[in-house]
Amino acid sequence: xxxxxxxxxxxxxxxxxxxxxxxxxxxxxxxxxxxxxxxxxxxxxxxxxxxxxxxxxxxxxxxxxxxxxxxxxxxxxxxxxxxxxxxxxxxxxxxxxxxxxxxxxxxxxxxxxxxxxxxxxxxxxxxxxxxxxxxxxxxxxxxxxxxxxxxxxxxxxxxxxxxxxxxxxxxxxxxxxxxxxxxxxxxxxxxxxxxxxxxxxxxxxxxxxxxxxxxxxxxxxxxxxxxxxxxxxxxxxxxxxxxxxxxxxxxxxxxxxxxxxxxxxxxxxxxxxxxxxxxxxxxxxxxxxxxxxxxxxxxxxxxxxxxxxxxxxxxxxxxxxx
Numbered sequence: 001x002x003x004x005x006x007x008x009x010x011x012x013x014x015x016x017x018x019x020x021x022x023x024x025x026x027x028x029x030x031x032x033x034x035x036x037x038x039x040x041x042x043x044x045x046x047x048x049x050x051x052x053x054x055x056x057x058x059x060x061x062x063x064x065x066x067x068x069x070x071x072x073x074x075x076x077x078x079x080x081x082x083x084x085x086x087x088x089x090x091x092x093x094x095x096x097x098x099x100x101x102x103x104x105x106x107x108x109x110x111x112x113x114x115x116x117x118x119x120x121x122x123x124x125x126x127x128x129x130x131x132x133x134x135x136x137x138x139x140x141x142x143x144x145x146x147x148x149x150x151x152x153x154x155x156x157x158x159x160x161x162x163x164x165x166x167x168x169x170x171x172x173x174x175x176x177x178x179x180x181x182x183x184x185x186x187x188x189x190x191x192x193x194x195x196x197x198x199x200x201x202x203x204x205x206x207x208x209x210x211x212x213x214x215x216x217x218x219x220x221x222x223x224x225x226x227x228x229x230x231x232x233x234x235x236x237x238x239x240x241x242x243x244x245x246x247x248x249x250x251x252x253x254x255x256x257x258x259x260x261x262x263x264x265x266x267x268x269x270x271x272x273x274x275x276x277x278x279x280x281x282x283x284x285x286x287x288x289x290x291x292x293x294x295x296x297x298x299x300x301x302x303x304x305x306x307x308x309x310x311x312x313x314x315x316x317x318x319x320x321x322x
Contacts, residue, residue: 096142
């Protein structure tokens with residue numbers, strides 16, 4: 001696979017003062033993002049997400065280290081980097097006196113798009129983001145809801161069809177329906193248009209659904225990088241399984257608890273299930289099913305329950321505090 005973004009020992013230190021100590025915002029990050037990938041950068045406020053994005057998009061210069069976006073150096077080729085990026089910042093501003101079409105036409109001209117390109121791209125993007133035709137010319141952006149304003153910020157970021165997109169909290173302020181429109185739009189950018197997307201978000205469920213890989217950042221350090229399922233598997237040695245029965249789960253709990261290899265088990269009566277933990281599912285699961293069948297239990301399903309991304313996120317932060 002080809003690399004879209006690469007960072008080596010990327011570091012940003014903000015100078016201190018008499019009242020405030022020196023701050024290491026980003027601490028020697030190494031990162032590789034492949035072309036066509038949605039990469040999620042997760043972390044609490046102040047973790048270094050926004051500073052990382054600002055360095056990669058040449059809005060600020062790193063203290064040390066180097067990075068390349070689509071092969072262009074952020075140190076020696078900042079103009080090339082900027083031309084290859086679309087950016088949705090954490091707190092974008094709007095020209096509230098313009099309507100939607102005027103706003104995008106203005107930025108399209110700054111991006112160097114022709115009149116013909118704008119006539120095609122502007123209505124297409126507005127339609128994909130759910131901006132109704134009646135609102136495109138009649139309403140000024142100042143009269144848009146916060147959710148519609150956020151959609152306009154996203155439209156501006158993708159208008160010039162950049163190969164790499166940096167999206168900071170793209171569904172912030174959106175209602176569930178609008179958030180789904182934006183998530184579908186992001187997936188379309190990846191799947192049909194092959195954009196590379198670096199997504200900063202606090203929404204763990206959103207990251208789990210959208211991202212091919214995720215990096216968890218804390219106090220400027222990149223703690224772990226991997227696919228969502230890899231991060232979940234790392235959380236612990238124990239695997240969690242659910243067995244659904246046609247009868248009362250509690251009647252068979254002791255049977256499951258006594259199977260060698262079952263570390264713990266408890267009933268979920270609402271769902272007529274027994275939940276158990278094991279380190280060796282390959283040998284333990286057949287024994288559990290055999291024991292239940294011998295006890296005349298009617299086993300309906302056996303399924304693995306994955307750890308949530310939230311559990312991984314919190315566990316990694318807990319490790320840092322030790």
